[in-house]
Amino acid sequence: MYLIWSENIAERPPEAIRRPSILSRLTSSIVSFESGGAFVADGARLDAIRSRIQEALARMNEDGGEHEAMSGRQANNAAQASIRRFSHRGVDVFEIFRGSTSIFRVEGFSSSMAGLSEARTAANALIFQRTTGISDKKLIALYLGADRNGNGYLSWPELETFQRSLYSRYRYVSNETALRPDEFIAVGGGDCEDWALVTAGLCRFWGWETYVGSIGPETGVGHAVDLIRMNPRPDRRYAFFRFEERTNFNGITIPAGYYVPVDYGIVGGLSSAVKRGWRLRAIYEPESLYGR
Numbered sequence: 415m416y417l418i419w420s421e422n423i424a425e426r427p428p429e430a431i432r433r434p435s436i437l438s439r440l441t442s443s444i445v446s447f448e449s450g451g452a453f454v455a456d457g458a459r460l461d462a463i464r465s466r467i468q469e470a471l472a473r474m475n476e477d478g479g480e481h482e483a484m485s486g487r488q489a490n491n492a493a494q495a496s497i498r499r500f501s502h503r504g505v506d507v508f509e510i511f512r513g514s515t516s517i518f519r520v521e522g523f524s525s526s527m528a529g530l531s532e533a534r535t536a537a538n539a540l541i542f543q544r545t546t547g548i549s550d551k552k553l554i555a556l557y558l559g560a561d562r563n564g565n566g567y568l569s570w571p572e573l574e575t576f577q578r579s580l581y582s583r584y585r586y587v588s589n590e591t592a593l594r595p596d597e598f599i600a601v602g603g604g605d606c607e608d609w610a611l612v613t614a615g616l617c618r619f620w621g622w623e624t625y626v627g628s629i630g631p632e633t634g635v636g637h638a639v640d641l642i643r644m645n646p647r648p649d650r651r652y653a654f655f656r657f658e659e660r661t662n663f664n665g666i667t668i669p670a671g672y673y674v675p676v677d678y679g680i681v682g683g684l685s686s687a688v689k690r691g692w693r694l695r696a697i698y699e700p701e702s703l704y705g706r
Contacts, residue, residue: 503621505537531566538566542619546701550596557619568620570649574681576616581679592703606678606687607638607703613676614640614700625668626703627655627675628696629688636695637677637687645671652682655694663697 496511506521509530517526518533522540527533535558542557543549560568560576585603593601593608595615604612610626617624623643630636641655648654654672661668677685 502534502537503541505540507533507537509533531564534566535561538619538621541621542615545618546594546615548594548596548615550599553596553599553615556599557616560616560620568616568622570681573616573676577613577676577679577681580612592706594704609678610638610640610676611700611703617642618700623669624700625673626698626700627673627694628698629684629692629694631689631692632695636692637685639684639688640676641673641697642676643669643671643673645669648672648674648682653684654682666697666699668697 498509498511500507500509502520508519509516510519510526517528518530519526520533520536520540523536527536539554539558542554560572562572562575584598586605587601587603587608588605589608592611593604595612598604598608598612607626614624614626617640625641625643627639627641628636629639644654652674654674656672657668657670659670661670674682675684677683677687
């Protein structure tokens, strides 16, 4: 399957739609990192959110992750307040009203959250840890920092900024085994599948549907990229692979939709590592590749 350029819905070989100019725009638009990897933007607020979430995750790790949503004195206090319960990505969130103010509590966290965006972010961190088994503080801080405006969601412009910053900070390192995202951060980089996996980890963290795709010739060495599923069609700036119906791809079922590639620092395009005539030949669940 060839990549489709969304401004002209016709199949073209990847060579024709590469956008290497993106890699050259690593100047004032790059957001610098604080220690631990969080973005500088609105640093005090993001630091406070990050610290509370990391402390809560650390406590969960110490006791095996067993926390009730509310207990003891907190439950007694909550009984005197009005409570709204809702779900964020399958995690229970409680908004506790007291007069004209409210706080939030998230299933699995013993501390309260000051706002809805912080509660959503805490739930995302919990889901990411449960899905991947990764609780590395530096990686969590890196992913938290991608949400530059602190609203508890990841946008496409924020993804582009994150990838450019990642590309400026980490390097290509050849290895024999696919690295988990925390291992990528620890060693300072990785090869193509490791770059795809760290981006897939970011997407997992923020609730985006993501896969790792292998692009190459029919046999021999190819190239790995992250693939982000979208439905409906992506923004016209982004190229994509399109599946018009559910497809069984090397043992996993891929939903119909548009799959936008992320390749090193490029969002919605392919790097020069992809050669003319190469096709999408396999798709994987990201976590299935760890250590392979």
